[in-house]
Amino acid sequence: MIEGVTLHHFLVISGIMFFLGMYGFLNRKNMITMLMSLELMLNAVNINFASINAYMHTDLLQGHFFALFIIGVAAAEAALAIAIIVLLYRKFNSINIEKSNTMKF
Amino acid sequence: METIFFYILALVIIVFSTLTVSTNNILRAAVYLLFVLGATSGLYFMMNFNFLAAVQLTVYAGGIVVLIIFSILLTHQINTILESSDLKKRIISGAISIISGSVFIWALFTYNFKISDKNIDDTSVKTIGTQLMSYVENGYVLPFEVISVLLLACMIAAIIIAKKFSHD
Numbered sequence: 001m002i003e004g005v006t007l008h009h010f011l012v013i014s015g016i017m018f019f020l021g022m023y024g025f026l027n028r029k030n031m032i033t034m035l036m037s038l039e040l041m042l043n044a045v046n047i048n049f050a051s052i053n054a055y056m057h058t059d060l061l062q063g064h065f066f067a068l069f070i071i072g073v074a075a076a077e078a079a080l081a082i083a084i085i086v087l088l089y090r091k092f093n094s095i096n097i098e099k100s101n102t103m104k105f
Numbered sequence: 106m107e108t109i110f111f112y113i114l115a116l117v118i119i120v121f122s123t124l125t126v127s128t129n130n131i132l133r134a135a136v137y138l139l140f141v142l143g144a145t146s147g148l149y150f151m152m153n154f155n156f157l158a159a160v161q162l163t164v165y166a167g168g169i170v171v172l173i174i175f176s177i178l179l180t181h182q183i184n185t186i187l188e189s190s191d192l193k194k195r196i197i198s199g200a201i202s203i204i205s206g207s208v209f210i211w212a213l214f215t216y217n218f219k220i221s222d223k224n225i226d227d228t229s230v231k232t233i234g235t236q237l238m239s240y241v242e243n244g245y246v247l248p249f250e251v252i253s254v255l256l257l258a259c260m261i262a263a264i265i266i267a268k269k270f271s272h273d
Contacts, residue, residue, distance in 0.1 A: 024126030026198030
């Protein structure tokens with residue numbers, strides 16, 4: 001419990017952040033900016049887990065550990081995605097999502 | 106005092122998230138993302154999750170943003186201005202986000218959250234380490250092992266994907 005700051009404050013912030021990330025993910029064409037929007041969304045989910053842990057389940061640390069694991073998954077995903085992006089750039093000389101359509105059926 | 110601090114962090118998060126998804130300069134978008142991640146770790150410090158805040162600063166702000174900036178430098182000219190997407194796509198994605206966001210906010214304010222009246226007291230690194238390595242009740246050794254294997258597989262895959270083969 002923090003003085004003057006309720007659970008809803010945290011959840012509203014994380015919600016705004018998540019849906020801004022969703023807007024960016026749907027709107028952008030460049031793969032790196034899409035990856036940034038994805039990081040925003042994962043980060044918003046982390047705030048959600050941590051705040052619900054801090055306000056509702058104070059005897060356990062479940063949300064805290066889940067946020068830690070999500071950070072690990074996000075790091076792995078970013079490394080792999082950037083490897084794929086660099087490879088696509090070598091092949092197509094562009095990282096526009098609409099130009100990489102070799103496997104498109 | 107803490108309320109003022111929270112509102113400053115919230116303002117930073119909202120303004121820089123908006124700039125991250127709307128700016129046309131890709132390097133600036135990465136720097137704005139860095140500010141958002143830093144402000145998020147400030148929120149974790151407010152919730153008394155000091156270890157999580159430190160991990161957030163080192164892994165996200167120190168690792169992932171640097172990785173993204175490196176990949177920008179590898180694939181772009183620094184001063185490239187992104188073309189903005191057409192109006193139809195922008196309206197559709199904005200409408201989808203706003204509608205689902207309003208559903209989220211509505212669900213948030215109608216659900217009855219059971220707020221505990223206690224504080225989280227023990228978030229020291231010793232407790233976190235003990236629980237992470239324990240396999241009895243409240244132990245998290247299985248997800249820890251799974252994520253270790255995932256990270257190893259991911260590193261090997263990243264090397265193999267990005268490696269230049271001699272025959273092509």
